[in-house]
Amino acid sequence: MSGWWERDEPNGSKAVSLLLRLSALILALASAVMMATADNCTVAGATPTAVNYRDYGAFVYLVWANVAAAVLEAAAVYLQLSGAGDDDGDDRGSQVPGVVLVVVDVLAQALLYSSTGAAYGCGKVGVDVCVAFGQQVGRSKLLSFGASISLGLAAVVKDVSLPFNVWPG
Secondary structure, three states, rough: OOOOHOOOOHHHHHHHHHHHHHHHHHHHHHHHHHHOOOOOOOEOOOOOOOOOOOHOHHHHHHHHHHHHHHHHHHHHHHHHOOOOOOOOOOOOOHHHHHHHHHEEEEEEEHHHHHHHHHHOOOOOOOOOOHHHHHHHHHHHHHHHHHHHHHHHHHHOOOOOOOOOOOOOO
16 A cells, blocks of 8 residues: 655645644644633532532533544644545556545534534633633633634645645655
8 A cells, every 4th residue: 555655746735634634633633632621610609519520511512522533633733744645547446445535524514514613602611610621621622713713724725736845755
């Protein structure tokens, strides 16, 4: 199995797409870890109440969707490095890896966009009473948004021809 780095034509778009995929994977994992480790905050009052990310369905969804998107992006990185979805014109190989790469891209984008939107839809939770919790939730939302943007750009860049070669030949 040959990869895109073994070809002579310019592969700048594939390299940029790979970097964007890796950044989406890292940002999605960082967002999930940031949200999952959000500090418990006890709201003082008549009955003290602990606030946690598990109290909000959108935040739980953000954690699980970002973990799933990171796993899907790891698979997409593997598929891209193995040469899936290359448009080199030969009909010798199977088209299945290329189709799987597109499906993985669509699933990961759907998970990231929907979970990020749901988390932003929750509003400013805990900021008034639990400043540290609110800041950590805010950082997690930003990381998830960055992963969404990075993955969207990776899907666009893979189809754009960039006239440079970045892998040593």
